[in-house]
Amino acid sequence: xxxxxxxxxxxxxxxxxxxxxxxxxxxxxxxxxxxxxxxxxxxxxxxxxxxxxxxxxxxxxxxxxxxxxxxxxxxxxxxxxxxxxxxxxxxxxxxxxx
Amino acid sequence: xxxxxxxxxxxxxxxxxxxxxxxxxxxxxxxxxxxxxxxxxxxxxxxxxxxxxxxxxxxxxxxxxxxxxxxxxxxxxxxxxxxxxxxxxxxxxxxxxxxxxxxxxxxxxxxxxxxxxxxxxxxxxxxxxxxxxxxxxxxxxxxxxxxxxxxxxxxxxxxxxxxxxxxxxxxxxxxxxxxxxxxxxxxxxxxxxxxxxxxxxxxxxxxxxxxxxxxxxxxxxxxxxxxxxxxxxxxxxxxxxxxxxxxxxxxxxxxxxxxxxxxxxxxxxxxxxxxxxxxxxxxxxxxxxxxxxxxxxxxxxxxxxxxxxxxxxxxxxxxxxxxxxxxxxxxxxxxxxxxxxxxxxxxxxxxxxxxxxxxxxxxxxxxxxxxxxxxxxxxxxxxxxxxxxxxxxxxxxxxxxxxxxxxxxxxxx
Numbered sequence: 166x167x168x169x170x171x172x173x174x175x176x177x178x179x180x181x182x183x184x185x186x187x188x189x190x191x192x193x194x195x196x197x198x199x200x201x202x203x204x205x206x207x208x209x210x211x212x213x214x215x216x217x218x219x220x221x222x223x224x225x226x227x228x229x230x231x232x233x234x235x236x237x238x239x240x241x242x243x244x245x246x247x248x249x250x251x252x253x254x255x256x257x258x259x260x261x262x263x
Numbered sequence: 264x265x266x267x268x269x270x271x272x273x274x275x276x277x278x279x280x281x282x283x284x285x286x287x288x289x290x291x292x293x294x295x296x297x298x299x300x301x302x303x304x305x306x307x308x309x310x311x312x313x314x315x316x317x318x319x320x321x322x323x324x325x326x327x328x329x330x331x332x333x334x335x336x337x338x339x340x341x342x343x344x345x346x347x348x349x350x351x352x353x354x355x356x357x358x359x360x361x362x363x364x365x366x367x368x369x370x371x372x373x374x375x376x377x378x379x380x381x382x383x384x385x386x387x388x389x390x391x392x393x394x395x396x397x398x399x400x401x402x403x404x405x406x407x408x409x410x411x412x413x414x415x416x417x418x419x420x421x422x423x424x425x426x427x428x429x430x431x432x433x434x435x436x437x438x439x440x441x442x443x444x445x446x447x448x449x450x451x452x453x454x455x456x457x458x459x460x461x462x463x464x465x466x467x468x469x470x471x472x473x474x475x476x477x478x479x480x481x482x483x484x485x486x487x488x489x490x491x492x493x494x495x496x497x498x499x500x501x502x503x504x505x506x507x508x509x510x511x512x513x514x515x516x517x518x519x520x521x522x523x524x525x526x527x528x529x530x531x532x533x534x535x536x537x538x539x540x541x542x543x544x545x546x547x548x549x550x551x552x553x554x555x556x557x558x559x560x561x562x563x564x565x566x567x568x569x570x571x572x573x574x575x576x577x578x579x580x581x582x583x584x585x586x587x588x589x590x591x592x593x594x595x596x597x598x599x600x601x602x603x604x605x606x607x608x609x610x611x612x613x614x615x616x617x618x619x620x621x622x623x624x625x626x627x628x629x630x631x632x633x634x635x636x637x638x639x640x641x642x643x644x645x646x647x648x649x650x651x652x653x654x655x656x657x658x659x660x661x662x663x664x665x666x667x668x669x670x671x672x673x674x675x676x
Contacts (some may be wrong), residue, residue: 261308
């Protein structure tokens with residue numbers, strides 16, 4: 166199970182201590198979590214940008230994230246990752262228009 | 264497969280073209296399809312914008328795209344939608360979020376302040392500035408504003424005092440008077456320049472009492488219990504006048520994170536014109552002690568940020584750091600540089616190991632002379648030589664004075 170926790174360590178490497186509360190990435194990929202509610206969309210996009218700039222491939226990162234929750238028998242968390250991406254993309258598109 | 268999916272007709276409607284070639288949405292959702300390559304990322308984004316503008320919810324659209332493809336046993340196509348979305352969003356955050364980024368400065372600005380409040384330092388050509396600098400330097404009235412005297416003659420002998428732009432670490436074991444030495448330094452230095460003191464452990468009042476104790480030489484327990492003789496009261500009144508001369512700012516905010524600490528430092532520099540900042544305890548400030556690597560990252564970040572703040576704002580930052588002394592083979596407790604964390608060593612310009620020998624004298628065995636000795640081992644100094652300085656300590660009120668005993672080498676690292 167621990168192999169999928171690796172993504173948390175990768176995130177730690179990018180952010181150091183700053184993102185410790187969000188290192189599970191539910192802030193970005195789980196719209197029904199409390200972590201999601203704690204940050205605004207702009208902030209999420211900034212976090213996402215730092216992850217991408219830190220050399221992470223979003224696609225693989227989401228795969229790791231989903232695998233981790235599926236293995237923990239929390240399919241409902243893994244399932245909503247796509248919905249979160251749609252929300253983030255919609256927010257990003259809105260930002261661009263503005 | 265000639266079947267038309269439900270979402271396809273919606274897309275065709277939006278683009279007002281029944282035969283719209285990207286109506287299958289594989290252009291934006293399937294990076295493995297041939298149509299994906301037919302459009303650029305910007306074109307894909309434009310399409311998405313148009314779709315959303317027409318009231319479509321991206322999430323539902325993707326859901327129906329997936330459901331429709333799964334119903335026709337195109338699981339691979341359905342699955343690939345997440346890859347498509349990821350690629351687009353990655354492109355977008357890279358390309359379009361530049362405007363929401365902050366300037367690439369070391370630390371975040373304080374709300375209400377602009378980056379222009381911190382003028383950028385320009386590189387200088389030595390050939391052009393050397394003559395002017397030397398002429399200025401040999402002028403008998405020359406005063407180096409980059410150096411602040413510590414008030415301890417022996418310490419100032421080494422290279423004049425503390426330099427602006429430096430991060431200085433005072434390290435010592437518990438009970439070795441780190442904080443008290445800092446208070447003494449702050450009091451001395453505040454006679455010549457503005458000093459800020461960020462306190463983690465003490466409130467303003469208790470810090471003031473400790474300072475009063477240093478100046479008036481009345482032990483803190485007398486002050487705390489309010490047992491004051493007439494002489495003491497007179498003495499305290501003189502101290503009030505003494506303190507009024509000093510430009511010392513105490514900040515006892517609860518420091519909950521590194522960024523908050525940096526913000527407080529900046530605030531003190533901008534609003535109060537502070538030139539030297541003392542900060543108690545170089546430890547991980549964030550409330551996350553559950554992971555070792557997190558603490559290391561945090562400490563590294565803190566050291567780096569403090570060094571950057573010192574450089575950027577051209578101030579001197581003095582921090583205290585705890586280290587646990589180990590006893591030698593002969594049973595003597597001594598500080599060693601290696602006991603200090605690497606992160607701290609890496610960023611500090613000067614490291615002073617503080618040692619109060621009488622603290623370890625449980626059996627009253629040490630020499631009478633050493634009972635009032637406080638050693639400052641300067642074991643790292645980017646600007647000059649290393650040394651061990653011996654100060655006299657008044658144990659009842661913990662004040663330090665010069666002894667003129669100076670060893671120009673620090674032996675045991």
